[in-house]
Amino acid sequence: MAVSKGFDIFVSGIPAPVQESRLRDLLHPYLLRQGIVHYEITKGKNKGYASIFIHDFARGQAFLNVMQKQNSLRLHSKFTLNFKRSNGPNAKDSRFVKQKMAQVEASKQRIGRLLVGNKSLVILIDHPYLSGTWQHRLDMSFKDIYEIMISRGNSSSAFITVYVAPKLYSAEDNPFPELQNLNLATNRNRAAPPKKIRVPSLNDGHAKVVGTCFVYEVILGDDLALSSLSELLRGGPEMPSTSRMDIHSVNPTRSYDAQMEDLRNALSHDWHGTLPFTVRFQALKIVREGRLSPDSMTALIPELVEFGSKGIPEQTCADAVRHLLDGMDSPHPALPAGDYSKESLIRRLRDAVSGSLKDSSVYRAVKENSHLALIHHVRITPCGIYMEGPSPEVSNRVLRLYTDNKDSFVRVTFSDEDGGRLEVQYSTNNDGIWNRIHALLDGALRICGRDFTFLGFSQSSMKSHTAWFMTQFVDPKTQDRIFPLLVIRNIGEFDNFRSPAKCAARIGQAFTDTNVHVVLESTGDRYDLPDVEKNGRCFSDGCGLISPELADKIMERYPGLKGRPQVNAFQIRYLGFKGVLSRAPDLIGEQLYLRLSMKKFDCNEPNHLEICGIADKPLPLFLNRSLIKILEDLGVPAQNIFTLADKTMKDLLRHIDSPINIANFLESEQIACAAGLPRLIQHLDDIQIPLVDDRFLQSVVELAAIVRLRELKYKGRIPIKNGMKLMGAMDHTGTLKHNEIYCPWIDVNGYRQVHLGKVAVTRSPTNHPGDIQFAQSVDVPINSPLRELHNIVLFSQYGERDLPSQLGGGDLDGDLYDIFWEPLLMPPGRCNPADYPRLPAINIGRIVTVKDITTHFVDFMKSDNIGLLSNHLMTLADRLESGTRDKDCIAIAELISNALDFAKTGIKPDMNKLPKFDRRIKPDFMAPGPHVNIDSLEASLQFVEQDEKNPHDPVATLDPDQRKIVYYKSDKILGRLYRMIDEKGFYDQLRANTRADAGPHASVLGRVLEYVLAASEGIIFNQYTDLAKDIRSDYETNLDNISYDYSLHPGHPLHEVEVVTGCALGSIFNRRLKESVSSMREQFNRYVAHTRSAICTDDDGNIDEALPRSIACLSVAVKYPGLKRTWAGREVELKSFAYVAAAVCLEQLELFHGGLLRRYGSKSKGNGMMIYKG
Template structure:
């Protein structure tokens, strides 16, 4: 073991001068150094050229406080390689926001594995810890010249591994450049096995273990990288200029506060691990005697880097010391996932146990606990069980959920992005690299909790997320599962996979006995099906389906249609009570995908009112077909005027009628009621209002998403009466229970996304159809059904936009529909799991739909949607969409990729960008700046409180009983905040604002998970609070739960209690104690402000009865 101490450098005063920084950066921008690694060879100088530094040594390991534990390290070779690139560099790519790392080490190449020969990696700024970049220096007395007068150390700690690369094997025949491009091909992405000299390739290395062994564990446990440089003052000034640029990022995005706030007194200690030390700290522990549920949590904590394998024995001992209950052990371990690193096990576990001693949390009946596993190139990440919406399989095996996991294949921080380069690399050698790791998992399985899980199926939506369900055949018999689902005879591999995935799609069961009536024939003509996916149902069936989705009153409690699944059938059931009995459904052949004995009706969603919105694709197509630019610009200017100032209007209690539409974005959080009750100055309500305003403006700027007042977006169904003529539709909509139903009678446009096809039609009124609301009824007459003319749509759940704004209808040119013929599907005589696995691999490998959309949008802006390149992209899009039916991959030719991108596509960090002169560029710049959100700070606001609440007195014993509940709520809330990368108010509001850092899931797709997460938190808190308050007796006009609400309000907002709360947290009274070493630089987060609103109805009740109720002091006594 060696120990070294370094002095800490305080930044010179000149680096606070922006003009000096600007001059220095410009000066270095004129200099050019060789660009390292793979990438486009351009004549202009890149950031990697400008801001690269050549280290003398590099080390990898872990950081605890200011002690760096070195696992691996070596001196670096300097100079240029055969391509005139730096042989060892640390480069700051400020445009792409990544650190580029390369190291040729002074070690025998024969003993180095592929990933270290040489080491090449890219670390995203997003993956660096808060204040995780440390720069120190000390003068070198032996420095002979100004060029090596300083020893500078750069230490970077990270949240997750960087993207590693490895050279091709000597036998691989790789071309020097990508065909038709200037991209060098000199390496591929590395996986965990590339860190070992094993002689076994990734694809054939058997099941992937939860805890990696030996060198394969390096990426998991290397959370810190450290470089030592000898440099002169000028180079050091350039390094500090880079640090200044990184500091500037935090001004726009607080999450990007990456530079450490070092002090002059701080000192570093370096500890070098020996081989024995490495085994003791990082060797996989023996968990064979640990119960499965506990073992998976331990494996998850190790895989996430929250704890080292060597800490397992101490952790298990502490768990057994505080409790003998396995379930309680699991609750403690689940709570540990909110930690970034476990520092002090002996202190942490007893503190956690002290307030986790309560009954299990409330579970909503439609949710189940599911284990999720992420397979990345270098890690296997097991998360704690999470409550998720159930499906038929998880309901069937509700008592065997230990035998099922959901696996998602991702990159280290992102979804897998398979570009042409990745596909070429895979074709060169499919036995190594990222796709080889996917094949390995599918063929040999994953070892989780000591049990091997194998793939079984993936629903359509899960496949889009590169996810698949795996089962443990010892717990759930795979053959029995397949027999239970039904008999799938489909020989087209892609369709067979889709059929197998049906029972895994999210749904809720309808608790009623239904009568499955005689099948209805499909209405077919000219080889077209006019009723594709649409059947009929009785009134009570639809009502009960709505009830299963918690729609109990109002228009949504009596829907006109539902999207459903029943055994091997799926599609839409619409209301035709005159054709069936109230408990009957009748299906059509087009709805039955395979035969199954399952008779439970599962509802996915109901038909309900949705406003029509334009988006970038629709606007682009419409303006290219005659819609005036001025019309779109006017609509956007009106929308901006309606949105801006929303938070201020809430503060002043002056919301407008248009504001009510913004407020309606909060589906579950009762913002409108709380504003009416006078809580409009509350910090959380103002934050929610700010989020609504921010997200609405972001949607305008980045998605061009604007509401159309004369339009709706509704599910499509078939006209069972045959009264609609060819080219006619029927639409009766009702926005809410307070508004009357309206029948559209006019010439209209019917559109379907994402195909962006548009048809002109006539919306007519038919008495026979007036019982149908919030659906679009399509004619079953004529030569061809209208849905198929809209990008190949059907009636099994597709939504359609109907526009009757005559400014659009009359100006738009409509062309003949595209007559697209899908390629011949891939079929086999008998589909096996091996075929399904390869179909999944091919989907991931050829998932280019998003890339095609982006290319089409960019080229349409640069030229027109009618340019031959855009038309070709439309055909590629159709092939890609049909992969789930055909298994045929779509190829995106590199020549169709734009060389430049319009500014509205937000590609400025990695692409060459131009200012768009088209309609999308014009409306993009109407919203001047990207809207940002910053949470309220109670201290800065002066701890505002509502005297209508605070007038009621408090009882200390009840406050003490509620504090552990608040701690538990906020711990779970902070876990969800980290899980989804959101601010606190985004969770109760159910609205995720745009965040470029959030890459795994699209912002808009987070809304439902956020609402589910918040409902679970609130129900858990309320159930526990009810039990607590039962131990008290009160003499007051308030109900027991209103008393709880009063006390929770005090804990959340009143200054004396908030300060006491913060002090208790700092002292570790609720299971978390900040580190007390010199590296505790991260400021505590602002006090959370949402706890009180778990009791929002009680708070409303209190203020509503103030005028008529005298205040009686709360006298309470424990009833023990």
């Protein structure tokens, strides 16, 4: 193989954002002075280094001598570039290969091809005996590639470093592929095109390393092939980062398999109690992520055992291991070899342990909140098994039963390599992946010496492809050995079930998240209440009654309800019952009234009333695309929708045109409220420090506004002011007449309100035109027991059919109902509600086994096509004149209904009944919008239009059945709404309303600190400086963890502003991120609430020193840099702690001055002090 004899130079000290072209312009004159005209400069995107390959060895050496002697070449007048020769194997290269290349000898060299497409890179490995045919295929999306390094080391090679394992495929077994082209079948029965087979590994050797192998070396034929690849990778903005550096591959001294075996042995026991499971879990987590070799971690085990033997708390040790590599770059040839040495890692561990004075806020948050549990997670992909967490989660019945053994339970999620759902594609055979998942569900997960086996799942967790696993343990209270079947028996009696789906759903009730539980003295105060049934319909399906005394007892224990209006409906789990209990003012004492429709299985203990949801306030109501489409088909004029949309856009701009409006906007949207930012903005306005001077606070407002606008454009999310979302129950008094509803609510001022007259009632999701019905909203007599109720909608028990069942098959066990009376949205007519036949759950004719339930779980994942069917419905409805009222659309709506019921029936929707239409043609409003990126330096938004697909994309030709989507200009409401909203223009206008030259955050915060110090003259706070540093470190570590835990992609964490605001840009288009955003908000809110508490409150619960403690935190935040992390390839500093501290500090200062904050720059009349010296 030809290897070039040119001269390679490594250049460092380059600011990461600098483009390759800018560097070339800078260096070109210096190269010309040495007579160098043939050279290549390669700099990866957002990398701080570059390489220069000079074809003439002698001239290259001369150029390097000049640059090293000069040692003064500067970029942007302040960055000094460093030049050195890159040649030959060295310690850095060797360590890089050992750390990142999992097992070189396991991968034999194979002949193949490397294809560079528009959005992905594919490695094809040729079939050994079929010329021109591939046998194996590795697909790497550009977003999954960290970097491609071009090397002329041992050979001309490309080292591809990925964040996640590639998708692996084998060609379908077919020894005679040429026969595929022969017409051996009729048109009607012609065979489908050959499928590719998704596989977990390429061969047995690859299977040992595939889950942790994140570098693949592709040896190229010669320098010409290398140059061609370099040119291909210089394409558009979506191309992965590319750099050049000579890397000389070396084989590890020991096989990866042998290394892992030693590590498994070391982590399989607790070393006489000195190495707890929580610590071992973190050690294995790092290795599974491919961040450290097994041998490197094994070398640290004695140090961890030593920590345990010295009595260092296990949580401190676990945290030290969890954050061992925080702030360190991944192993790389440009890094000093010593960074990952045993000595360096031990030093980092010791520093972390000695610097931790107390438990981290993660552990303290769980200790302080009885409804939270710290849970370890496992993520299983086609290629690997990865550890995550632990993280605080809302507890459930099972965890409360075994509160001392929570480490014996883990949550296991099955996903694709990038964290997304395993998608079912027509062109791909996934049987091998489903078999792998089934084998793991039916077998055991071996984690640090413990065998975890399948336990169960709630209905909501099944939708996210997540299940609970547990390992056997001895209950310290009873000394009984606890194992999965015993846990299920302790939940209730399930031997009478014959349907795996229904049995799994009933067991799943015990895994529902429950915030509060109340221990009832006995079952003597529980009474049976008959169901209200008529015409085969249950009007009271899922709802019972609760006495005021018991309801108030729940309210006292429920988090966040102190001082709030009374709650009148609770979503509950109790023994084998589930549903909603509405407050019955006429009941005395602690009483429950339960109906037969609420009973799902037999259970006698524990006698705990568990609360998984409450109706404490009316929720805001919004239009969405499916609802807009149905309203259009029911005759609502297009102009009415546009009027509301236009008002929404104008309101957005108005909400951000002044500090008080901004604060109110953030408050109303519940954005950054836990961090105190709305109040901080009000305080800045009070003391007259301009908000526009602060880039971070501007970015919070801009992100919140643009996310809301994108929700309007791409989701049709338009606020309905005359409407609300309420939990439903039945009027048990019989006061309401047929088709009447009663929906009083408490407004923001604390007053009772009730709308009288005609209203529209619906329930999400809306798929059938009959999912919107009319009702008469009424008030009740002043002496009615219903008069005391509010923030709930009560339905009548009269009529031929109950109203909830007419709204997409709703019931009263916790469903939320949309009620609106907005004149612009009231349709002139309605359609009859859907009345699909009820499908009985599959009956297997015997007792349900664990294997039956795991099969149902896998079948659900394989048939999870609700999103696909919903898109088909939206596409077809836009084309047809009658829209959703067309018989084909109604047929799809029925398929969606069956898909929604699959979790409880086990019956898959019959996709053969899907109407035939060209699915390649879609309306323009379903086209993907531009990517919106956050610039890490400015925290400003950048709109990146997606390029049209290259028709000659070589990767696309591999999958000819995946044809290009064609978008047409829709003339319906959704199409016109989509085109009327210019998000880029809106953002430009938004930025124009603020100062484009906003200063760094330190300038505003510095003024706040100066103000606070002057206004609190005489208060000593320096004694709290170390405490403030600890609080900040805790906060920033937790925020950093959240940014990774809830990101779409392991290599692309959320931006700090996305975490603080709870507005993730990708959530507009990605269902998984949208589902996790609310969980992310809850997690961050818990952490920031704990941070605020830690600032104000000492260990004894006293708040006397809240002001000096908060001043210390603000001072530390202003004077010392925050946690630095890599984001989008650049080093950025976390900033938000300073704003949390500033918010608390100004709140405490306001209390200190009796509720008054003077202007920044004014004098205090009380003591004559100068608050600001101008």
